[in-house]
Amino acid sequence: MISDLRPRDAARCAALEAILFAGDSPWPADAFRSEMLAPHNHYFAVRDDETLIGYAGISVLGPTDHPECEIHTIAVDPAYQGRGHGRELLLALLEVADRHRAEVFLEVRTDNDTAIEMYRRNGFEQVGVRKRYYQPSGADAYTMRRPAVGIAAAKEQLA
Numbered sequence: 001m002i003s004d005l006r007p008r009d010a011a012r013c014a015a016l017e018a019i020l021f022a023g024d025s026p027w028p029a030d031a032f033r034s035e036m037l038a039p040h041n042h043y044f045a046v047r048d049d050e051t052l053i054g055y056a057g058i059s060v061l062g063p064t065d066h067p068e069c070e071i072h073t074i075a076v077d078p079a080y081q082g083r084g085h086g087r088e089l090l091l092a093l094l095e096v097a098d099r100h101r102a103e104v105f106l107e108v109r110t111d112n113d114t115a116i117e118m119y120r121r122n123g124f125e126q127v128g129v130r131k132r133y134y135q136p137s138g139a140d141a142y143t144m145r146r147p148a149v150g151i152a153a154a155k156e157q158l159a
């Protein structure tokens with residue numbers, strides 16, 4: 001079940017981050033603390049009892065009549081991957097975007113087949129490539145975009 005990510009989760013996030021994004025500037029605990037408290041950001045958690053097993057974050061940016069969302073991260077503990085938690089986290093982020101009727105952008109490593117497939121199946125398409133986006137690895141990123149939902153679809157989702 002999805003809940004809010006809390007400042008006291010920051011150290012555990014940083015530990016998972018170091019495993020999952022080694023070589024791509026994993027965030028330290030302080031970065032998680034400040035991002036999860038920033039007013040335009042929404043961070044979510046998945047837990048197994050009290051243990052944090054996944055986290056995800058999104059920001060809502062731009063003018064209210066043309067908002068844009070940017071997915072910051074989605075990550076699941078390797079021991080818990082492949083059980084639907086990543087999708088569950090993504091849907092929580094997309095619910096935020098749909099509430100604002102915002103289009104959504106993200107970057108993903110071009111060799112991250114699992115994440116790319118997850119995004120494709122949930123309405124994203126590739127719109128660009130950013131060379132050497134990740135550092136220090138120098139890996140390339142695809143930019144992916146999901147269009148804003150229409151007013152009718154947004155109302156239906158909120159009903």
Ligand SMILES: CC(C)(COP(=O)(O)OP(=O)(O)OC[C@H]1O[C@@H](n2cnc3c(N)ncnc32)[C@H](O)[C@@H]1OP(=O)(O)O)[C@@H](O)C(=O)NCCC(=O)NCCS
Nearest residue numbers: 020074075076081082083084085086087108114115117118
């Ligand atoms: C990407 C990640 C968050 C997915 O989380 P997960 O809990 O393993 O994924 P789920 O079990 O919810 O599966 C979601 C979708 O991912 C895709 N997927 C999952 N495992 C896959 C695999 N082995 N091969 C290809 N696609 C796969 C499928 O599209 C799946 O959708 P489906 O259930 O409709 O088939 C997880 O692999 C992860 O933390 N990876 C490392 C961090 C990362 O790369 N994050 C993304 C940064 S942009």
